[in-house]
Amino acid sequence: xxxxxxxxxxxxxxxxxxxxxLGYQSxxxxxxxxxxxxxxxxxxxxxxxxxxxxxxxDVGQRPRGITLSGDxxxxxxxxxxxxxxxxxxxxxxxxxxxxxxxxxxxxxxxxPNDQLLYVANEDDALVTVVDVNSxxxxxxxxxxxEPEGMAVSPDGKWVxxxxxxxxxxxxxxxxxxxxxxxxxVDQRPRYVEFNQDGSLLWASSEIGGTxxxxxxxxxxxxxxxxFEIRGVHRDKIQPxxxxxxxxxxxxxxALGPANHIAVVDAKTYEVLDYLLVGRRVWHLAFNSxxxxxxxxNGISGDVSVIDVDKLKVIKSIKVGRYPWGLAxxx
Amino acid sequence: xxxxxxxxxxxxxxxTSLLLWLLQTPSQAADAAFTVAADKSTxxxxxxxxxxxxxxxxxxxxxxxxxPEPRDSGLRGAELGIADSNSSGRFLKHHYQLDQLxxxxxxxxxxxxxxxxxxxxxxxxxDLPASELARLSEALGGSALIFNAGSSDDAxxxxxxxxxxxxxxPSRAMLTDALAQWLASRQWRNWLLIVGNQPEDQAYARGLHxxxxxxxxxIIDEKTWSFDTDLRRTAQKEMxxxxxxxxxxVVLLADERGDFGEYVLYNSWxxxxxxxxxxxxxxxxHRVIEQWGAAQLQSRxxxxxxxxxxxxxYAAWAAVRSIAEAVxxxxxxxxxxxxxxxxxxxxxxxxxxxxxxxxxxWSGQLRQPIALVHPRALVSQSPQEGILHPVxxxxxxxxxxxxxxxxxxxxxxxTDGAAQ
Numbered sequence: 001x002x003x004x005x006x007x008x009x010x011x012x013x014x015x016x017x018x019x020x021x022l023g024y025q026s027x028x029x030x031x032x033x034x035x036x037x038x039x040x041x042x043x044x045x046x047x048x049x050x051x052x053x054x055x056x057x058d059v060g061q062r063p064r065g066i067t068l069s070g071d072x073x074x075x076x077x078x079x080x081x082x083x084x085x086x087x088x089x090x091x092x093x094x095x096x097x098x099x100x101x102x103x104x105x106x107x108x109x110x111x112p113n114d115q116l117l118y119v120a121n122e123d124d125a126l127v128t129v130v131d132v133n134s135x136x137x138x139x140x141x142x143x144x145x146e147p148e149g150m151a152v153s154p155d156g157k158w159v160x161x162x163x164x165x166x167x168x169x170x171x172x173x174x175x176x177x178x179x180x181x182x183x184x185v186d187q188r189p190r191y192v193e194f195n196q197d198g199s200l201l202w203a204s205s206e207i208g209g210t211x212x213x214x215x216x217x218x219x220x221x222x223x224x225x226x227f228e229i230r231g232v233h234r235d236k237i238q239p240x241x242x243x244x245x246x247x248x249x250x251x252x253x254a255l256g257p258a259n260h261i262a263v264v265d266a267k268t269y270e271v272l273d274y275l276l277v278g279r280r281v282w283h284l285a286f287n288s289x290x291x292x293x294x295x296x297n298g299i300s301g302d303v304s305v306i307d308v309d310k311l312k313v314i315k316s317i318k319v320g321r322y323p324w325g326l327a328x329x330x
Numbered sequence: 331x332x333x334x335x336x337x338x339x340x341x342x343x344x345x346t347s348l349l350l351w352l353l354q355t356p357s358q359a360a361d362a363a364f365t366v367a368a369d370k371s372t373x374x375x376x377x378x379x380x381x382x383x384x385x386x387x388x389x390x391x392x393x394x395x396x397x398p399e400p401r402d403s404g405l406r407g408a409e410l411g412i413a414d415s416n417s418s419g420r421f422l423k424h425h426y427q428l429d430q431l432x433x434x435x436x437x438x439x440x441x442x443x444x445x446x447x448x449x450x451x452x453x454x455x456x457d458l459p460a461s462e463l464a465r466l467s468e469a470l471g472g473s474a475l476i477f478n479a480g481s482s483d484d485a486x487x488x489x490x491x492x493x494x495x496x497x498x499x500p501s502r503a504m505l506t507d508a509l510a511q512w513l514a515s516r517q518w519r520n521w522l523l524i525v526g527n528q529p530e531d532q533a534y535a536r537g538l539h540x541x542x543x544x545x546x547x548x549i550i551d552e553k554t555w556s557f558d559t560d561l562r563r564t565a566q567k568e569m570x571x572x573x574x575x576x577x578x579x580v581v582l583l584a585d586e587r588g589d590f591g592e593y594v595l596y597n598s599w600x601x602x603x604x605x606x607x608x609x610x611x612x613x614x615x616h617r618v619i620e621q622w623g624a625a626q627l628q629s630r631x632x633x634x635x636x637x638x639x640x641x642x643x644y645a646a647w648a649a650v651r652s653i654a655e656a657v658x659x660x661x662x663x664x665x666x667x668x669x670x671x672x673x674x675x676x677x678x679x680x681x682x683x684x685x686x687x688x689x690x691x692w693s694g695q696l697r698q699p700i701a702l703v704h705p706r707a708l709v710s711q712s713p714q715e716g717i718l719h720p721v722x723x724x725x726x727x728x729x730x731x732x733x734x735x736x737x738x739x740x741x742x743x744x745t746d747g748a749a750q
Contacts, residue, residue: 167418187680208680236685
């Protein structure tokens with residue numbers, strides 16, 4: 001695998017595909033984004049120039065997390081109710097393989113080596129490690145109840161899994177594929193995201209209503225973000241998806257049934273703004289030059305497009321039922 | 331009672347956004363930014379033992395109930411709570427163990443609890459009738475913490491005040507309020523009420539009367555079902571005649587045992603929906619709940635138990651999960667310490683109801699949304715959107731602080747709250 005591909009994958013997580021090609025493509029290039037529609041068993045394909053849905057593909061049951069392969073030629077799809085990770089060839093948009101993912105795969109992350117996929121098996125309290133080339137299960141790691149969020153550190157040393165009912169971040173050492181530490185966070189941790197240099201980790205707690213910022217070297221919480229939106233009861237402010245801009249300026253946090261995305265100053269942790277998007281905003285992705293942020297809005301069944309410079313929502317694009325994950329392909 | 335007027339002013343014509351805006355009050359201050367470092371402090375580990383008691387008398391023959399509740403309802407929820415807590419606890423070297431006894435003899439249950447107490451088990455999950463719960467509370471005293479996962483009796487939350495008891499099962503008033511809020515949202519204001527002849531039926535009917543006042547319902551006629559016939563073969567003849575009188579929007583039933591209620595559906599004189607203990611029912615839990623990650627809890631439960639999860643299972647599960655969540659955060663398992671933490675603002679429980687749950691510090695009742703279901707689908711969940719409350723809309727269900735006389739029993743500076 002080329003260095004270029006390895007570099008591209010440093011930030012690859014199930015949903016962060018918008019980041020993948022940064023620095024390799026000009027902003028003028030037309031990106032496309034794949035959107036998994038959880039309750040339609042389909043993917044929608046959106047052209048980010050025209051901001052229109054240009055195709056829809058049938059996939060396995062209850063597609064949730066999706067992520068690109070290192071060279072962008074394949075898309076991995078968590079087909080939760082089919083108990084498999086499907087591999088889609090993006091040249092033909094055909095499913096070419098099904099990986100043994102363990103039961104009920106929800107989120108996953110592709111290691112920078114472009115070979116090992118770490119899959120959270122929500123019903124089994126396991127993380128399954130699958131070799132995408134040999135299609136074999138390399139390891140299964142016991143984690144807490146209802147594993148969900150997955151992230152890999154930019155240097156590939158750590159894979160983090162969150163467990164929703166155990167309320168922990170589980171630190172998996174990728175050299176041994178063993179769980180080596182746990183960090184207790186607020187109720188129902190959903191999603192984790194490393195910053196650009198891998199020194200910090202942001203973790204959302206849906207029911208706790210907070211985002212914990214964790215120092216990777218000490219594995220301790222160094223800051224806790226709280227949110228407050230006028231007109232929305234605090235119990236309904238439920239952080240889920242997170243995206244950190246590569247320039248270190250912004251953190252964006254999807255607030256679920258609060259129907260807003262929080263814009264956070266990633267240096268001072270001050271919440272700068274709340275952007276109103278569709279209903280039950282779930283996950284986020286940047287386009288390749290990070291001029292646009294996209295959100296899936298489950299209940300309203302659409303994708304919101306945000307102008308990152310102006311911090312304005314510029315369009316909603318209707319997709320399938322319960323859009324869940326996003327993967328941007330340059 | 332000024333807060334009641336607020337509910338009555340509930341107007342669903344007002345825009346939700348306005349109401350939600352009005353709802354924003356100092357409650358934000360209560361946000362518990364509870365900071366816990368990682369688990370590195372643990373060394374020797376912690377053994378947490380929980381006792382589960384259930385009173386299982388011989389079931390009286392219900393006249394129409396063809397689908398009885400499972401005999402192990404409740405116990406299986408406690409077991410899943412233990413399993414979930416051990417899956418989480420092993421990362422902290424915390425281990426949870428359940429001891430259990432079911433009996434048809436209250437004295438046997440009580441002596442078991444005392445035996446447990448002398449062997450160091452001070453955390454009890456109890457599926458007992460209110461009178462037995464009170465006996466248990468008094469016998470065990472302030473060194474114990476008991477979770478009521480079996481009695482929906484309102485007096486336990488308002489007058490009886492067992493300070494060492496927290497309630498994970500909703501009170502009857504929470505159920506009837508949840509239903510009344512939904513009826514108000516549908517603007518079905520005229521109710522025909524049919525009440526069975528058991529004491530618990532009358533208690534449920536009292537809840538509906540109270541809810542009618544709070545949320546603008548009108549009981550235009552009330553009938554008592556006092557017949558002792560088995561309706562399985564005769565409902566079509568009897569029910570239409572019995573439900574004549576007045577132009578009601580909905581028939582409400584108070585028939586907890588299921589003697590006649592199932593046979594009112596489709597047999598009312600007027601073609602009207604049926605709600606209450608049958609038909610559309612307010613429940614703490616039901617198989618049809620799948621939102622908010624509940625599908626995962628349901629499938630874990632079914633894999634473990636080979637059956638659906640019922641309200642008592644959920645209440646017992648929530649009790650054990652409350653214990654484990656408190657132990658995780660305070661790193662101790664002493665009952666009085668856990669009690670103080672559970673009643674504080676710092677405690678919250680993620681329990682698959684779409685928002686965090688906590689205990690009311692004036693009655694020990696677990697605040698929770700109430701699902702409104704029919705046998706095959708979730709219809710709604712209360713509190714209904716637009717309900718106003720100065721602190722949290724969850725407290726629009728059941729008895730609020732000014733209506734309960736138990737606050738002093740639950741004051742957390744004293745731990746011996748039993749037998750005031």
